[in-house]
Amino acid sequence: MRRLLWPGFAGLVSAALGVSTGQLVATVINQQSGPLYAVGAMVVDATPARVKEFAVRTAGTYDKPLLLLGIGGAVALVAAVLGIVAARRRWVGPTGFAALGGLGVVAALTRPGASGLDVIPALVSTIVAGAVLVGMLRAAPPTGSVGRTGVLNRRAFLGGVAIVVTTAGAAAGSQILGGAAARTRDRVRLPRPARPAPALPAGLAPGFVTPNADFYRVDTALSVPRVDADRWTLSVGGMVDKPFALSFDDLLRQPMVEEYVTLNCVSNEVGGPYVGTAKWLGVPLAALLRRAGVHAGADQIVARSVDGMTIGTPTATVLDTGTTPGTQQALLCVGMNGEPLPLEHGFPVRMLTPGVYGYAGSGKWITHIELSTFDAFDAYWVRRGYAARAPVKTASRIDRPGPFARLAAGPVTVAGVAWAQGRGIAAVEVQVDDGAWEPATLLPEPNLDTWIQWTHRWQARPGQHSLRVRAVDGSGTGQPGERANPFPDGATGWHTVAVTVA
């Protein structure tokens, strides 16, 4: 047993040192090139669509680390076996690690936007792991010698310490890296908008603007991309006359527009929380498209993110937004509620297309914009069955009283929001039980692309009651009452809240 223990352990330690050194090196080159991350991303990409859908559905704050943990575990297992085999056949150790390293190299190179530099972390991992394994096996305690267990224990202790140090070091490294991205974010000085947003009208209720910390987040990023703004570039290409690229500073020198826009996620259930309003700062995308000269027939804009996500938006929508009174422009955003974009919301640059669900117009961590056609290219979520074109459906939500609230009889204020970006809200109606629909009072709407707040006074009588809300959009079309699931192009139905009045 002891004969296996040390070599197995040596395999583990060398892999741990190798992987963490590689991850650390990746922090200075490109986080996505870290061997664990790169292989993780490759696994996600190589997984069959249906399994991946499941993975994405279950993907979240735990699942992504779990995937990385699983890959780490697999590497550990292979490494332990390598160590044991290498104790007898020395050459197996470095060769095995070279094979693992090769996988890391391939993974790093196949990441979107990979450069030759990205192979370095995996190569470093390979060299470190191979060298440490050979070294540790040379220093192996004589097999079967009783009385040397003290040495083994001390070595085991030191090895354990080494694992803790390197793992913690890698964690600290990615923290430092996070710090680095956070620092570049801290260093970003947002320019003053050439066209500031008009002041919000008086009479709005609290909660009109969603604070960044409370703004919903839905994405598939394995780890929140931490992009160095100094190295970030945006390329505009595809079906255009004059492709070009911009640095972050170039982008900041463009005339900036500031606007209030409500953004929502297609996966929001009726009455759900994945909707928010922010003051966005950015460069009108239409201006950049005009500079590039879009070919006739290029009906789709494909935005690519650093994490490989693709989001397709109708070119006409991007060019049309902001041209009719009250609508806001599609932007390449750099600011959110007066500060640089939070990392989770796409730092340094995200897209924002008012009037379409986020998955079809508002990609985060954008680096490439490619003019294409809907016939030629299916974006990420379209390949998974979601609609290629996804205008926001008219929706309304009761925020007060909450579900199953217990209320005292008498006057009760029912309040909430309603949205139909691009069309605006003309009316909101509230129904109690099977009573008549009554008009709610609308608070001011700053523009057609934000939600509107509404209130309704209700004389509550004792008993169980259902409160229901529906809206009419600016074109006079009522919110559909039939229940539809969020898949494939957004939920419909009138939000209904059950309350008890004592």
Next chain:
Amino acid sequence: MRLPKFVAVAAVAAFALTVAACGSDAGDAQNANPPASAPSSAMTSSPAMVAGEFGSGCSAVPTDPMNAGSFQAMAQVPVATAASGNPLLSTLVTAVKQAGLVDSLNSAEDVTLFAPTNDAFAKIPKAQLDQVLADKEKLTKILTYHVVTGGQLTPETLAGTQMTLEGQNLMVAGSGANFTANGDAKVVCGNVKTANATVYIVDTVLMPPA
């Protein structure tokens, strides 16, 4: 022997850093903590873990994680949506829709649902069941009596007197993997996670005492 001491100190320091890192991650996760959509769809990411269901009835739950009725799929969506994906609970789902409680259940925070199976509803004589389904007030009273407020009950905290949304108490007895509610409703599959509620599937419909 100086070196190991230094290494140990470094290890402790590095470990402290890691812990700090985890702390801030947890904060992010709360805000990030995303969505929930139709079980057939994919655009979600929620931090739910699937583990710890118990009971003989669990074997009737679909095992393919792609199936909307599976534990894995249910964990990703709010409770009424989760139930609607599970073929064992279709009568309950019909009743919840009938009472207009879908949205309220989906957005209720931290509740526990005692979910009667189709067989449980089948124990009620059809005429009587139809009558209840047609009486929204009574139906609401019965359904809200199946929802315990004030937190998601774990198998460890399940037994005892529990306050329901309906307003009256529910008595849960038992331990381990054997629980009953109000004496005769047996938990056939318990500790099923959804995005906003923990579900205990029972073999008998619970009736509010008054």
